[in-house]
Amino acid sequence: MEVYQYSDLSSVNAGRLDRDYKAIENSIRNILLTPVGTLPGKPLFGSKINGYLFDIVDNVTKMFMEEEIQVALGNWEPRAVINGIVIEQIPEYNRIVIKIAFSIKKDPSKQIYDLAIKVK
Numbered sequence: 001m002e003v004y005q006y007s008d009l010s011s012v013n014a015g016r017l018d019r020d021y022k023a024i025e026n027s028i029r030n031i032l033l034t035p036v037g038t039l040p041g042k043p044l045f046g047s048k049i050n051g052y053l054f055d056i057v058d059n060v061t062k063m064f065m066e067e068e069i070q071v072a073l074g075n076w077e078p079r080a081v082i083n084g085i086v087i088e089q090i091p092e093y094n095r096i097v098i099k100i101a102f103s104i105k106k107d108p109s110k111q112i113y114d115l116a117i118k119v120k
Helices: 020-033 057-074
Strands: 008-011 017-019 080-090 095-104 114-120
Touching: 020 057, 020 080, 020 095, 020 114, 057 080, 057 095
Parallel strands: none
Antiparallel strands: 008 017, 080 095, 095 114
16 A cells, blocks of 8 residues: 555646645645735735746846745745745746745655746
8 A cells, every 4th residue: 555645635636636746746836826815714825926927037036036935835835845946037928937846855765856837
């Protein structure tokens, strides 16, 4: 019998569960794409990265965005360890791509997973 450390409801298949890294990946995506103040009952849940969508993404803006990502994930996703964040701007589409490398806190293999999030 396979043992899973973590499970969450799937964001793709209703009634199914995502396990371990996939559950954490979905959670990270939900945290970062949910604007603060939009979730009833949890007014502090989410992040403020949508506010950067129309800014010029220079080194200072990237630094603020990385800090916001670290704070949001530190507050709302205790299962993950963030190993790196890369932010790319695609100005012709008003899009920001955030690439996050993370590992699972209680994973003895210490595998690092990659996640790309498109903020439109």
